Amino acid sequence: MVGNHNFVRLDTSHLPSPCHVIDLVRLEDNLKLLKRVADESGAEVLLALKAFSCFAVAELISKYLAGTAASGLYEARLGKTRFGGQMHAYVPGLRDEDVDELLTHADHLILNSLGQWHRFRGRLEARPGKSFGLRVNPGHNEVENPLYDPCAPWSRLGAPASGLKAEDLEGLSGIHIHMLCDHDYDAFDRMLDAVETNCGHLFGSIDWINLGGGLLVTEDNFPANKLICRLQEFRSRTGLHVILEPGTAVALHAGALVSEVLDRSTNVGAFAIMDTSATCHMPDVIEAPFTPDVLGAQTLPRETEPRPDIPDIVRLGGPTCLAGDIIGTYRFKNPPKVGDRLVFLDLAYYTMVKATTFNGTHLPALALWDSATDTLDVVRTFSYKDFESRLS
Ligand SMILES: Cc1ncc(COP(=O)(O)O)c(C=O)c1O
Structure with missing residues (x-):
């Protein structure tokens, strides 16, 4: 869902990756509108x-x-x-x-x-x-x-x-x-x-x-x-x-998932392996299915064929062994390099609540961001303990 959001101003370099970022300003705007609906109706x-x-x-x-x-x-x-x-x-x-x-x-x-x-x-x-x-x-x-x-x-x-x-x-x-x-x-x-x-x-x-x-x-x-x-x-x-x-x-438009490119390669078409996973961190992407938007990239239809002649078209996938752990296919002005951070938009609702650690994958950290003052607060990180504690 493309809509008004503030994430173009987010500096991702100080964040752990992957990381959910909640924009407190947009969240409060949403809440104010919902309260107005309640009060007036x-x-x-x-x-x-x-x-x-x-x-x-x-x-x-x-x-x-x-x-x-x-x-x-x-x-x-x-x-x-x-x-x-x-x-x-x-x-x-x-x-x-x-x-x-x-x-x-x-x-x-x-x-x-x-x-x-x-x-x-x-x-x-x-x-x-x-x-x-x-x-x-x-x-x-x-x-x-x-x-x-x-x-x-x-x-x-x-x-x-x-x-x-x-x-x-x-x-x-x-x-x-x-x-x-x-x-x-x-x-x-x-x-x-x-x-x-x-x-x-x-x-x-x-x-x-x-x-x-x-x-x-x-x-x-x-x-x-x-x-x-x-x-x-x-x-x-x-x-x-x-x-x-x-x-x-x-x-809505108050949450994003920041993720780093772990690897770039080509198999007929160009792809990148991210440190966030569709199956672990955004299962609706596979179930619905839908393709989350990425800041600064054009979202292409899920059925887009690989194009060896167009290196700007990159398929992003997760770090797990599931062949279908595909987030989506995008067209970039500047295709991302290993170590670059990408911002997946509108990934807060139905994602944080559904995340799993399949394959021993990291859970995304959680940061609150005041987009008006550019203040970031990482409120939660996860570790091996969170993975282990559910298994016996
Ligand atoms: C009973 C019920 N109430 C509320 C909701 C929230 O819906 P949404 O997040 O689309 O606003 C759902 C979503 O499935 C639901 O099943």
Whole structure:
């Protein structure tokens, strides 16, 4: 995603490599916009921890957002203990042994099915002051890639709205819907229409509706005022309390991954081996797939053929033994040399949370960068201990 960011001003020479760099200025700009949406629309905005859980910036985030949304027990604990504020948990596969601890952290718990609700209801209702909801699939699709479409036919995420009656929600106070992935306002607008059409029969039985994440509120030129008006109008007509839980939008254009060129060579086309890996540090690059942008280079389609006649076209890959550990193919004005640092843009959300040490590969360090004052603070580095401690 190319957008406004400050990384052209980043001096990478003082950083360890590889290293995630979070730009505090852009992060705070994103948070200010999300808070404006919350304040002016009356909706509650949470951070979806699955996308971005970096608690080195928890204090900044909790200044602007009402709390966090978790997808598992440990995220719920991290949200409550490191970020504070309201903690909303939705765990598709709820383990019997996790329920009690989950309720010590979560203020709101969303069940994935009515079966889950009936199985755990007694234990849940024994905890005063908690609110419970049901994940509902409205049966409307906006996402093309099935990997990211929670509303596809046969989706295991949420109870199909068409099979639900208002009385099924007895004892529950809300519903949770998540349908978007990196979408713009128009998709949100269509989503809310579909939610009203397909889930409107449930509104009389609930107090709140969580509309999930996937909306790029902080993308350049996003029509925030339209979103605010739509939410205000929806709230006043339905009387429902509205919750949004963006992940990507919180850290959009605020994070980068700095990486060094370890080797250059040629096999039909030119390639470089980096000290960061697609499979270890950016698995969505392979799963989605997508190609992250590199500062100062043109991103070429993933299917680009090797070109022995064009040395400016370089394929970048990771240091692991996986043949498919390919980050992408790029056209450079000045092809990088061994020892050069490259900046992969928009690699903070869904990357830090997913990183692994396959092949004994280093985990990227983490630095906070104030792009206004050019102050860098390396807050975390990793070592052999982090690799070893998970293996026995
Ligand atoms: C239930 C739920 N809420 C929120 C999010 C956050 O979405 P995004 O990071 O795209 O804003 C996701 C992403 O998968 C999700 O599944």
